[in-house]
Amino acid sequence: SQQGEEDPQALSIQEGENATMNCSYKTSINNLQWYRQNSGRGLVHLILIRSNEREKHSGRLRVTLDTSKKSSSLLITASRAADTASYFCATVSGTYKYIFGTGTRLKVLA
């Protein structure tokens, strides 16, 4: 399969804790993006990191990229119940080729 792999598949944490999810991919990329999906809805873009960047921050989000290991991680700090959703990484290569990971289901308990 060309899909990226995300780890863990599911994660359950308490409100206020940090959540970390990982993404591994197989091909060379232009950039890597993270998206969130609330149950049965469309995906929402969270953050983009270019292949020549190693770390990016946006609010409570921190993403890292290691192109030598073909992996990325997304850290959500001080999680809230509203962060409960599925999170997907997407690698972008070529003119327009998005490959989505299998997703991590995050549940934040109040």
Place this chain on the structure above:
Amino acid sequence: KAGVTQTPRYLIKTRGQQVTLSCSPISGHRSVSWYQQTPGQGLQFLFEYFSETQRNKGNFPGRFSGRQFSNSRSEMNVSTLELGDSALYLCASSWVQSSGANVLTFGAGSRLTVL
């Protein structure tokens, strides 16, 4: 700015029928792509259109087709429906930057159930 609009949101069809799904991208977005999402296969890329031309195509049978109109609105069609076509079909539009980096904005999806 209005978001990406997909219609219909829900539909039920029977095997052998065909279905057409519609997607209106964000105004000014010229690239529209379609994805199929199922619990077993995850998000699978169907095709992408830019300025009425199919630029990329995923690994789906010919029963799946699409088109884009001059106003960037897009439709996808699935003929001879099979049970396995039951899925959430997502449309996304994006603004293609000169650097090549772009971001997808998704619609809420069309949930197709094939009986």
